[in-house]
Amino acid sequence: MKQSCRNLIFILGDQLSHSISSLEGADPGQDMILMCEVQEETTYVRHHCKKIILILSAMRHFAEDLRGKGFDVRYTELDDNANAGSFTQELKRAVEEIKPEKVIVTEPGEFRVLQAMSGWEKSLNIPVDIRADSRFLCSKEEFGAWVEGRRELRMEFFYRDMRRKTGLLMEDDKPIGGRWNFDAENRKPAKPDLFRASHPQFTPDKTTRDVMKLIDERF
Incomplete structure (x- = not known):
């Protein structure tokens, strides 16, 4: 893993897209990706365990996709001993260790997270580029x-x-x-003879099984 980089690109768990704005212009040779599973995001409200499994498994698979594209990904798992427990604290830990020139992130879809994100530049004493989320039809x-x-x-x-x-x-x-x-x-109830497509099913791979075991033990 690089000891320093040009940009530290922070990708959140609901931003798992190669076309996300934070990745625009990203260079695997100069930039590093930060992703983290944090306790705060799994407990600030009650979540169904299957939802947590879905998000964390998707994050881990996306991190592997990025590594396959040549990116250096700093990834903190939920049960890592050094896990600081929140987005802000994990970013602070990464900035102190990696010393990037700038942090790049796509604005979150949740106001609670945006409030925290808005204070990062001052608290970290480093430029923070908060980019608009281009996935919305309306800015x-x-x-x-x-x-x-x-x-x-x-x-x-x-x-x-x-x-x-x-x-x-x-x-x-x-x-x-x-x-x-x-x-x-x-609003009317569906008729018994209404055709319904069956739900797609997928056999969990090792990554997903590892997350299932972690969530079963932790929650």
Whole structure:
């Protein structure tokens, strides 16, 4: 593992995409990836154990994908003895040991995490580039402009404007089917003869089995 790097790219557990904005312009020869499983994120609210297994297993598989692309990945597992227990503390530990020139991260989808992230540059005394999450169809700035001047916020109206903007489920300027939603019908119970696709099933590989064992013991 590198003892220093140009950029330390911090990837969170719900950002497991090779097209995530934090990876734009990343260079395996100069940059390092940081990923960590932390106690705080598994316990700040009650989570189903299967959800924790899914996220941690996906993180470990994604880390291996990145290594396959030549990246040096600093990965902290949940039961590592040196695990500091939170995103902030794990980042601080990595910065102190690796001494990167800059930290790059994609903004989180959760305000609680964004609040912590907003203080990283000051507390770490290092530039922190918080990039917009390009996976959303609407930016925060665009939504702020949409909200301005409205007396009430209703998802239905935002939803309609987004469909007009993107053309999704639209025929010219009209909604497909002639209606914006079918909520009333969707609230009715499904008929017994309704065709349902069977749920896909996958045999857990060693990585997933290791996570299952860890979560079973820890929770």
